[in-house]
Amino acid sequence: MSSGTGTRGGLRAEGLRFGLVVSRFNSFITDRLLESALDTLRAAGAADAALEIVHVPGSFEIPLAAKELARTGRVNAIVCIGCVLRGETTHYDYVCTESARGIMLAQMDTGVPMVFCVLTCDTLEQAIDRAGLKGGNKGAEAALAAIEVADWSRKLAAIQAGRGKSRRRR
Numbered sequence: 001m002s003s004g005t006g007t008r009g010g011l012r013a014e015g016l017r018f019g020l021v022v023s024r025f026n027s028f029i030t031d032r033l034l035e036s037a038l039d040t041l042r043a044a045g046a047a048d049a050a051l052e053i054v055h056v057p058g059s060f061e062i063p064l065a066a067k068e069l070a071r072t073g074r075v076n077a078i079v080c081i082g083c084v085l086r087g088e089t090t091h092y093d094y095v096c097t098e099s100a101r102g103i104m105l106a107q108m109d110t111g112v113p114m115v116f117c118v119l120t121c122d123t124l125e126q127a128i129d130r131a132g133l134k135g136g137n138k139g140a141e142a143a144l145a146a147i148e149v150a151d152w153s154r155k156l157a158a159i160q161a162g163r164g165k166s167r168r169r170r
């Protein structure tokens, strides 16, 4: 049980705008994640014109594209989609780490919420399970998270703008 007031994001997407930054690497997986994210956003009420997709070569390139998209001021939240599969070398670790860190830095720098839909899997089977088979589809989950954070971010920005006005009146 909790008491007091709270700000909670809703799960409706009318009037919200979304960016989707998608890696082409392992596109067999990322295409499925993207389709599921788009279906979920549309089902929640997002207009097609409110969905902006940016394609990048690999997950390593997601953070900068997300940051640049955020800076346009055209989106309320960004879904970052990629799939990194472990290989024989340590390349996997660098791509995963920098993609996650870069996305976090990009959202903290810009103030535009970004959700992490970069699968980091040991095997292709694990990725397939998370892109529509056994484990559901992480693209849909990420889209719901994006709607929620976009909504509360917009609500908190409105509160801050209201405070700014009342301070200026004093």
Ligand code: INI
Pocket: 023, 025, 026, 057, 058, 059, 060, 061, 082, 083, 084, 085, 086, 087, 091, 092, 095
């Ligand atoms: N990028 C991925 O998104 N997934 C991978 O599994 C992957 N592997 O295995 O190499 C990958 N590498 C490419 C990387 O993201 C960059 O595009 C590349 O290093 C150029 O900067």
